Amino acid sequence: MKILLKKDGEKFFVRDDSRDYHTKYGFIKSADMKKGGIASTNTGTQMAVIKPSFIDLLGKISRAPQIIPRKDVGIIIAETGIGKSWKVVDAGTGSGALAFMLANIAKEVTSYEIRGDFYKIALSNKESIGLRNLKLKNKDIYLGIDEKNIDLATLDLPEPWKAIEPAGKSLKTGGFLVSYSPTVPQVMDFVSALRQNPAFVYLKAIEILEREWEVEDRKVRPMSQQIGHSGFIIFARKV
DSSP states (O other): EEEEEESOOEEEEEOOOOOOOETTEEEEOOOHHHHHHEEEOOOOOOOOEEEEOOHHHHOOOOOSSOOOOOHHHHHHHHHOOOOTOOEEEEEEOTTTTHHHHHHHTEEEEEOOOOOHHHHHHHHHHHHHHTTTTTTEEOOOOGGGOOOOOEEEEOOOSSSGGHHHHHHHHEEEEEEEEEEEEESHHHHHHHHHHHTTTTEEEEEEEOOOOOOOOOEETTEEEOOSBBBOOOOOOEEEEEO
């Protein structure tokens, strides 16, 4: 696979570089793509030919439910300090975006998904990205977690408080429990359950707002469309 990247950031994914690739700017010859560097279409538009990185492949996954935005994934990584030796359990796989991001850093990630249709989509996405340290399970995490002595458990579930007890049994002392919920009642019920569980210390609940800016010469202003509320992230730690 190759990526053709224009000067303005527009990119095209080429799955088969053995054939010429046609775009709205003209076509690029197969031989030019295989050389790499800068290639020109037959109409003169120049594009950089690069190999896709992990984040490029992530952007092409098939989607089932709404995925957790990168701004929220970033704060989960930063607040927990996830490292390359960590064992992680993720629940509510969906399309797999969060599990993929965690597996790109951690030693081992296991993700639970109760819905068979979502599980199949995540499996297909996993194959397209090629993460060997990620294991997907079509199981209900509310009924228990098979993995033990884990460093981090992430929950993207409709009733995350039901996973607190299973997570408490699997997390190592000092391990993190992180829940992602879109609504206030979910946050209230999850934090209330955390505070009643002696195995956990509640740390904080936050949301991240992202505002992208348009920069064109001296025309610099916030973009008209912004990413506002997407979800609340709740952090706890096993003691």
